[in-house]
Amino acid sequence: MSSQESTADEVTVQALFEPYQEGNLKLSNRIVMAPMTRGFSPNGVPGPDVADYYRRRAANGVGLIVTEGTLINHPAAAASPNWPNFHGDEALQGWAKVVEAVHSAGGRIIPQLWHVGTTRKIGSLPNPEALPVGPSGIDAATGEQVSEPLSEQEIASLVEAFAQAASDAKRIGFDGIEIHGAHGYLIDQFFWEKTNRRTDRYGGSLAARTLFATEVVKACRQAVGPDFPIVFRFSQWKGADYSAKLVQTPEELEQFLAPLAEAGVDVFHCSTRRFWEPEFEGSDLNLAGWTKKLTGKPTITVGSVGLDVEFTKRDESANTVTLDKLLDRLNRGDFDLVAVGRALLHDPEWAVKIRDGRSDELRPYSQESTKTLY
Template identity: 50%
Template sequence: MSDLLAPLFEPLQIGPLRLKNRIVMAPMTRNFCPGGVPGEDVAGYYRRRAEGETGLIITEAVGVDHPAALGEAGIGESDLPHLYGERALAGWRRVVEQVHGAGGLIFPQLWHQGPMRRQGTGPNPDVASMRPSGLWGPAGGLTSSPEDYVQSQLLPTKPMSERDIEEVIAAYARSAVHVRDCGFDGIAIHGGHGYLIDTFLWNVTNQRSDAWGGSRRERSRFAAEVVRAIRRAVGPEMPILMRFSQWKQQDFKAKLAHSPAELEEILLPIADAGVDVFDASMRYFNRAEFPDQPGADAVLNLAGWARKITGRLAMTVGGVGLNNGMYDSNKQGGAQASDNLQLLVERFARGEFDLVGVGRSLLQDPDWARKVRLGEAFEPFSNDALKVLT
């Protein structure tokens, strides 16, 4: 292993959990769980990443125990996993056993699609989709979603009631208990990309005038209450990681915050509720988030700002080891291996973030982390990898 990359292979303590290195498998939707149940193929898929020396595995997004959590979101997604019901829980126990047997650690990413769910789809097609203010997003936003889906989603619906909000928060808590009982090592929460939690944070989709809307800090209340409910359900020790993003699937150019002060209003209430790690989702890890800031802060990416603002651990993600971002590779048929690990480690070595999320590279090659450690060449990414469980 080169001296340059050695910092990525230092252990890290997250509460009672000790990671053997800083490389994390980022969550990636796979659609290989018929009826929402992960089978042996899914268990083997995650086991192989643990065998390949990935420090922490975060699963694909997994629907929480709420009837409107899952459906189609722009494209057919009939084989999305969920985290309730004995068959699904037995499948997840098998996944955990396989990963632990290979010496790995694994968190599930809890998910509620919220406005992104197409009405009339999923396990409970008659149930209304959940939207904070009945809004999907802006007309004319920069999105890769199909036009027919966007047009159908732009129609306003009924805003979530107080009871709806309470029931969704309770669903996260129930699912957190399932996480603990299945033997997972921690919990990841999907709070980005235009799904339910994110649309409470975003002023475009949260125009409520009650206690769940208003200022940035007030719009953070729902996310904080979800975290607080999960923390109560699993106790003080289990690590909680939360993904957030500026960009949304409804509009890639969207922003929750235009300055560090605005980001602080959003993240501090969530940190105080019990988050241990912020997963700052960016399309490209090497882009400064607020480049107009003075001095060394001008280069910080979104994970760097999350760490600086909250004092919590932070994870970066976005094109690690590849020459383009996810949506660009979708259009171009794949991505080439890149030497951007040097840029990554330069940021890591100055303490900008603590963990490195790797998506498509690990989807293509389960031995990616080992190859990085040994200095071996790793593979380019092909969109064909989306069709199989390697």
């Protein structure tokens, strides 16, 4: 480790390695591999190298793997031909082999179902002729109108595409699904007032702006049945605006979360850039802590776990640091699961090293880590 050595005793660290069960999802511990876009799936098909990449994390003590974002069946879902599809026989066969590899190593895995919305630039591969789509056709980064607002018929087809992906995930052996509703992508564009200026039932109040997401969740639930876990990832911040806020108070957060919880979300994955930061004044609870308090649902926390530089500083390396702040919050029950991103991206043995007290062997993250499937 760098300037900070881990001081947490083994009993405290053990909290990360307690078994956890939510419905049919039985995990050996509380560590989750966070979804991280990798771009190693040519023509949208994950190959043996991708299967081995995820298997290594399962074999080294990660309780639950959330895959990188996988693309639903829509021509404008992707912005790179190397991002993995979650449709078509070849891609789904590839994912089935990933599942088999992870399960053979004793792990559990769920796909993150994704549509990038209007973050997609016009002319992007693999479908350069497809225009970006969003609730109001607005590019979040520029505020410009890049396409016509989605029609209700188009919205219904997107809901069905998410549901089909959920059904396929169950069919090929995944342990649940995660719906990507964060970071300014399609679902989040419905949440965010800046990108949702609709005047129909999909726009207006904060609760009304959750309608698309709740329809997606309900359709996925209908597709997979009552016992298949559905995780929903959301964030305040956006890729185009790190300071963005969907809500300003706990009361607003409750208005936002209640329709999603009622629609059938089992677990909320609460994406922050720094897990230790309080979400609202007057309490040290982070976003995951508040979400659990307000909904009673299990939550996953995430955000620069184990590293000294937040992920938004992309040109910097990051050294490993103490887990004390994290463990204190986990031990008091603020959240149930802990997602680890960059630390696991570079070091597939991160979890087992933490478990066995081998912190001095942890490998620091660098930008070069993104270029290889370690």
